[in-house]
Amino acid sequence: MIIGTAGHIDHGKTALVRALTGVNTDRLKEEKARGISIDLGFAYQPTPDGDVLGFVDVPGHERFVRTMLAGAAGIDYVLLVVAADDGVMPQTREHLAILELLGVTRGVVALTKADLAAPRQRETVTAEVRAALVGGALATADIVPVSTVTGEGIAALGDRLAREAAAFTARDTAGRFRLAIDRSFTLRGAGTVVTGTVLSGSVTVGDHLIVSPSGLPVRVRSIHAQNRPAERGRAGERCALNLAGERVTREAFARGDVVLDPLLHAPAARIDATLAVLASEPRPIGQWSPVRLHTAAVEVGARVVLLGDGAILPGEEAFVQLVLERPVAAAVGDRYVxxxxxxxxxxxGGRLVDLRAPARRRRTPQRFAQLAAQATGAPDAALAALLAVAPRVVELDGFGRDRALSDAQLEAALARPGIIRIATGGVRFALAGADWEALTSGLRGTLAAFHRDNPDLPGIGLERLRLQSEPRLPAPAFAAVLRGLARTGDVALDGAWVRLAGHEVHLTPADEAVWREIRPRLGGTARFRPPRVRDIAGLIGASEAEVRRLLKRVGRMGEADEVAHDHFFLRATVAELIDILGRLAAAAGRSGFTAAQFRDQVDSGRKVAIQILEFFDRHGVTLRRGDLRHIDVHRLDLFRPAGETEAPAIAGGEASPVGRPDFKSGRGRAPVSGGFDSHSPPPALSDRAR
Known part of the structure; x- marks a missing residue:
């Protein structure tokens, strides 16, 4: 059990800890010279049952409340100190408010300097304390008179703390490991050591971890837990970790950094949260109010974005968005001040609700429903609540990461009946069983209606179909669903098109006869420089309009592509050109390839080669930078034959801040397949981002 002191300056917190443990927590030269605590102090006391009590002694001066907050994060029990000769003072009340905001509900009041107060004075101060505690979590806490001079009450207080520790229920260690650093130093012969309270999970010697938000990889060489050498450190314990690794020095760590499981490294700079404004606050909280945010051991500047219609009045609570000056490591449910x-x-203060808060559309009814679901307590309840509100799909890895859940905890949250999982490219999604039924039946209905209205088309574009589906899944998940339905024979995937498995498009007998004449002229050795519509019409003795009509219809069927005006290539030829582009890009590496290099590969003349490249430019397959071109590998499936389409998985998805698309260059964006004429540009970004 971790016990934290609280109270006004010079009320005897450090002296009381020394009387209980024999340790003087004032370790700095300035602290000893001035007789006040400036930084956090730590002490440990063994209990009769073999446990160890950890004490965090905090400064009481108003200038060091920020330091007090760093120490108060992670304590289980508060030792509120009030001097009998002084009474309740400003920092007593502020520390009490902070403890309420941090959710500390257990503690005892030590009425220190009892030897300096007459019985009547003790009674008066006791009444003041009791009045200050009214309405709070410590309202029924015992008030124990003590004196570090005469020894009055010290032994009894120590026994009480030992009993409280024996009855204390240790924190669950099932989550992933997080330790908030409050101190770093170097020990001769050992190296760099960081100390802090383990917020969740456990750590063992030899573990490889990440320091967040810096991203510095480290390895645990040794552990001290509750001031004792240990092979393992657990949630709720104060631990010292001896760390090793490249660039590991004392200066590499700052108070507020978090040592954590590598899977949790995803710093957040825009966070939605609940905010309860203290009733003592003199003014409402307005839009974009500047504040200092404290969570775990970190302090960072922030702005408060109101999500409601008006300012938050003193004593009120509401959802807000916190826009931070720099990213921090945090978890959903963490308390902040x-x-x-x-x-x-x-x-x-309040609780962090969503670490991946949106910058736009943050005040819609749908967003408020999501926040209410996110704020639901236990992970299984939060997951069920999220699946019940739009968009009714949850990216599971992001959900578990932001809550520091272990694999076992995430599986437990998924154990509720009726949850369907979708996996694609290492990314997992979940949706409710009823929504799965609605999605799959809706897809069949949409495709049937499309075929009924467009009998001459081979199918509907994948992205267009996704945008018409409910619930609307992320593109990778939707592609995975379609592949699953294709395996069961419900639908068929044909390049950029999706159709019902039984749907077929046939040309009329007359068109079929003409196409049999045209097709060989588009293939063979001349496939990279096929004749244009006018030339084909002359060769077969048909009108240009009739040839153009037929080729456009064949294009809609996915058998040909109009690369330039009236210049059609067989789909198999376009797929062959895609392979050539891939080989050129692989050989050129980051430098890119030229139009001349492509022309030499296809032997089609410069004019036709440029038209082909401009066709691929329009569809995003190639990206032109000056005279060089690069390949977007996520677009290569647009023109592949049926059965070869595989939608690439984009790591992290919408919930992850790591590996998100660069919206200027388009890098990292999920593929957008068809549903548009092959000669027209791809859908607008606004359509793809929905």
């Missing part, structure tokens, strides 16, 4: 920018008063 807001203070004003001058560090003179505490404003309020």
């Amino acid at each position: 807001l203070r004003d920018t001058s560090a003179r008063r505490t404003i309020g």
Whole structure:
């Protein structure tokens, strides 16, 4: 059990800890010279049952409340210190408010300097304390008179803390490991050591971890847990980790950094949260209010974005968005505290709800429904609530990561009946069973209606179909669903098109006869420079209009592509050109390839080679930078024959801040397949991003 002190300056917190443990937590030269605590102090006391009590002694001066907050994060039990000769003071009340915001509900009040107060004074101060505690979690806490001079009450207080520790239920260690760093130093012969409270999970010697938000990889050489050598450190314990690795020095770590499981490294800079404003706050919280945010051991500047219609009044609670000056490592459900920018008063606090908050459309009814679902307590309840609101699909790896859930905990959350899982490219999604039924039956209905209205078309474009489906899945998940339905024979995938398995498009007998004459002229050795519509019409003795009509219809069937005006290539030839582009790009590497290099590969003349490249440019298969071109590998499936289409998985998806698309260059974007004429440009970005 971790016990944290709280209370006004010079009320005897450090002296009380020394009397209980024999350790002077004032370790700095300045602290000893001035007789006040400036930084966090730590002490440990063995209990009769073999356990160890950890004490975090915090400064009481108003200038060091930020330090107090770093120490208060992660404590289980508070030792509130009030001097009998002084009574309740400003920092007593502020520390109490902070403890309420951090969710500390267990503790005891030590009425220190009892030897300096007459019985009547003790009674008066006791009444003051009791009045200050009214309405809070410590309202029924015992008040114990103690004196570090005479020894009054010290032994009894120590026994009480030992009993509290014996009855304390240790924190669950099933989650992934997180330790909030509050101190780093170097030990001769050992190297760099960081200390902090383990927020979740456990760590063992030899584990490979990440320091977030910096991303520095480290290895655990040794562990001290509760001031004892150990092979394992667990949630709720104060641990010292001896770390090794490249660039590992004392200066590489800052208070507020978090040592964590590598799978949790995803710093957040825009977070939706609940905010309860203290009733003592003199003014409402307005839009874009500047604040200092404290969570775990970190302090960072932030702005408050109101999600409601008006300012948040003192004593009220609402959802807000916190826009941070820099990314921090955090988890959903973490408690936080807001203070004003001058560090003179505490404003309020609450819980972090969504680490991947959107910058746009953050005040819609749909978004508020998502926040209410995210704020639901246990992971299984939160997952069920999210699956019940739009978009009714959850990216599971992001869900588990942002809550620091282990694989076992995530599986437990998925154990509720009726949850369907979709896996694609290492990314997993979930949706409710009823939505799965609605999605699959809706797909069949949409395709049937499309075939009824467009009997001469081979199918509907994949992206167009996704945008018409409910629930609307992310593109990788939707592609995975379609591949699954294709395996069961419900639908057929034909390049960029999706159709019902039984749907077939046939030319009329007359058109079929003409196509049998045209097709050989588009293939063979001349396939990279086929004749144009006018030339074909002359060769077969038909009108240009009739040939153009037929070729456009064949193009809609997916057998040919109009690369330039009136210049059609067989789909198999276009797929062959795709392979040539791939080989050129692989050989050129990052430098890119030229139009001349492509022309030499296809032996079609410069004019036709440029038309082919411009066709691929329009569809995003090639990206032109000056005289060079590069390949977008995520677009290569647009013109592949049936059966070869495989939608690439984009790591992280919408919930992940790591590996998101670069919206300027288009890198990392999921593929967008067909549903448009092959000669027209691909769908607008606004359509693809929906």
